[in-house]
Amino acid sequence: MDAPSKKKRPRGKLSREMIEDAAFEVIEREGLSGFSMRKLAARLGCEAMSIYHHFPSQAHLYEALIDRQIGPLQMPDPDLPWRQRMRLAVLDYRRIGREHPAFATYFLSYRMNSPICLAYINGIVGLFNEGGFDQETAARLFRAIGYYLGGAILDETAGYAKGPSATTPVSNDQLARDFPNIAAAGRYFGTAEFDKTFDLGLEMLLDEMERIRDGANAK
Structure with a gap:
């Protein structure tokens, strides 16, 4: 029997805000040392490459998380x-x-x-x-x-x-x-x-x- 396919998010539905929300969730669950773009992709139900379309690297993502915290002040x-x-x-x-x-x-x-x-x-x-x-x-x-x-x-x-x-x-x-x-x-x-x-x-x-x-x- 074939392994069940991973459910993917419909194309075009991923946003920077959704990625940032999920990133905070994964970081709080896994810790900084346990965080990875692969785990973030799994949380979002997408491929890691879909995240890289919005954030070219983990450093870009972390910068966005900082800006998101500081920006509203x-x-x-x-x-x-x-x-x-x-x-x-x-x-x-x-x-x-x-x-x-x-x-x-x-x-x-x-x-x-x-x-x-x-x-x-x-x-x-x-x-x-x-x-x-x-x-x-x-x-x-x-x-x-x-x-x-x-x-x-x-x-x-x-x-x-x-x-x-x-x-x-x-x-x-x-x-x-x-x-x-x-x-x-x-x-x-x-x-x-x-x-x-x-x-x-x-x-x-x-x-x-x-x-x-x-x-x-x-x-």
Whole structure:
């Protein structure tokens, strides 16, 4: 008996949006290391060559996924106080960075040098400029907030709880006996505490940014 033929998608029905939707699904299921155009084609019910018609390579596809995440982001309302505008911008970036956890490591390491990404970065640097910071300080604070965001997103999507473990981890009893400070702090390390911890750090950063700006303006 002949093997059943693979059901193919009707010609002309495949779109970039459909491919991107399926790519996120496959990446979240398989992880970045397990993703392939062949698996994506299987998810879509088409041949891999049909995907290459829209995206010449996996790198082109990943770039489109980044642009799709960054593209909808808007700069906060300029009529709002600067601190509120910066806070909203930071939270927006954190949100999209966490939307697809398995893709986050690529998202965070991507150079953001496509036109869509550069337009977004240009707006964020401009937001620092509009906050009263000189060019050098604006650039350094942009990098500093990026360090904080990158570390937070990485920890929240692929971090401590999901990372490699010691081959001989201590028991809960030993943890409580020999490392009491860690045992007591552990209740605040879980996913339910991420938002409160992130907000604490963000408020500290915003406080320091305003202190730097106000100190420079007072000279």
